[in-house]
Amino acid sequence: MDIAKQFDTLWYQGTSLAVVALVTGSALAVAYGSAAPRIAEAQARKTQAALAEVLPKDSFDNELMSDTIVVKDADGREVRVYRARKAGTVTGVVFGMENKGYSGTIKLVMGVDLDGRLTGVRVTGHTETPGLGDKIELGKNPWVLSFTGKSLGDPAPAMWAVKKDGGVFDQFAGATITPRAVVSAVKRGLELYAGKRDLMVADTAPRS
Structure with a gap:
């Protein structure tokens, strides 16, 4: 058999691609392994800043990332x-919420x-339409700043909606869904806090 022709067969091409993929994947794994600690550290700093x-x-002097507790929302999903804390006393909490927008x-x-x-x-994070829905950033x-100072009773629960739906919050032209x-997500977050407040602010020892 002609060795040169053997190089042209699909079997050889497939095997060659597999070998190349294996070598490349191994190299990337090694590179990622050495960079992983730096990536994790950078992500931690980004999360802490957020x-x-x-x-x-000046409302806290503790490491937020290492003082956490996990609770469950109304759907049974875990929320960290x-x-x-300020001088050891809990002054407030931070947690994440999410909801389905227009495009994600x-x-x-x-x-x-x-x-x-x-x-x-x-x-x-979001995938809303640039120039329309991305105004939530x-x-x-500055739209998102309108939430500061609000609570479940201010405005009243029924007013926790965009103005088009009879609420107090502005919507965007051409992008009401976002x-x-x-x-809705913020309101649900406040409801979660109201229901789990004692657990969230319990003055227990920090744990990660």
Whole structure:
């Protein structure tokens, strides 16, 4: 058999591709393994910054990432809660919520003080339409700041909706579904806090 022709067979091509893929995959695995600690550290810093952004300045002096507790929402899903402490005393909590938007899942983080008032809300992930739904990002529009200071009783529960639905929150021209989803997620977050407050703010030892 002509060795040169053997190189042209599908069997050889497939085997060659498999070998190349194996070698490449191994190399990438080694590279990722050595970079993993740095990636994890960078992600931790990013998460810590996002958590701190929805809390009042100087309202905590602990490591938020290592002071957590897990609770379950109304659907039985686990929600990790980060507790803010000042001189050892819990001053508020931060946790994430999500909801289905116009073109995908919208993820957000929200801070709540001991009285159940929002200290801040930030959208951390979405795939909404650029120029329309992406106005939920603080960098694109200050709309998300309208949640600060709000609670389940202010406005009244029935008013936790966009204005088009009879609520108090603005919607975006051509993109009502997106802000509606965010408002709903934040309200559900406040309801979760109201139902799990004692557990969330319990002055127990920090655990990760």
